[in-house]
Amino acid sequence: MKEIFEWERFLMNELPFKFLAEVIVRSTIMFVFLLIALRVTGKRGVRQLSVFETVIIISLGSAAGDPMFYEDVGIIPALVVFTTIIFLYRFVTWLTGKNVWFERLIEGKTVCLIHEGRFSISAFKKETLAQDEFFSELRARSIEHLGQVRSAYLEPSGEVSVFFYKDEDVKYGLPLLPHLYHEKSKKIFKNGLHACAFCGNVLDLPAGSAVCPICSREEWVAAIRTMRLS
Structure with missing residues (x-):
């Protein structure tokens, strides 16, 4: 029977630390997938928010929700997901400010x-x-x-x-x-x-x-x- 606040399970769910590298790759793939999927659905599907903002909200919401409800999801992998998404957010924001073509690709145009x-x-x-x-x-x-x-x-x-x-x-x-x-x-x-x-x-x-x-x-x-x- 599992104990409450069993720290090894609580932090990593008995996964090896090298699994964090896979978490980064998984997060990046899902981030790009969400961005493409919402971009394809068109502007009206994400009205009031840009496509990019919607991707951030979905990504962070999912990363936050799973470790809140599921005991088999460790806190540390979730934090790595958060860190990866924030890094991607900052990187894409920086790139859209530097490249007009990329900005139109991400946000669309009028x-x-x-x-x-x-x-x-x-x-x-x-x-x-x-x-x-x-x-x-x-x-x-x-x-x-x-x-x-x-x-x-x-x-x-x-x-x-x-x-x-x-x-x-x-x-x-x-x-x-x-x-x-x-x-x-x-x-x-x-x-x-x-x-x-x-x-x-x-x-x-x-x-x-x-x-x-x-x-x-x-x-x-x-x-x-x-x-x-x-």
Whole structure:
């Protein structure tokens, strides 16, 4: 039967000290793996924190939690994990300050999502953004249609920065309100300004059908033009 505060088990769990070298290697591998995994998931998955900060929190949290709950995890290996993670944190922080390419690799870069009232299709594909989620965020800012938006950017933190047209410069745009947007159709019922339901491109179209010259989609919604509520 094991004794409470059996120091050899408490500190090293009866492991040889050379196991600490393996702990350093394990910690480094898991640190890099977490960094890559969270970087691949995209900015929105770690909103409010950078990818790098999230990796640090997960790594240190795991290192702290296991020795708290499991008797077969020694304190010293956990402390070595902490030390390794802190060292990697300082090293990566130093390297991002010295190398712009590495900083963009770790933190990502600002991506333009909307330009002149129209979606940047390539950016949406690259960031794997859900259109419904993005529409919801724009509506939360009292945006009724894309014609009110001059540009919008996805920041490295996952936040979306939006810049608006002045009231006198607001254009016709793709409606974001569900009851209007869901009226999209491949059939255009009457002549007038219509917005592509996929990219937001606005064209003056006759009744019938049309293919968007920007994204090659065929669904259209009647474009609207209203001032933004302040």
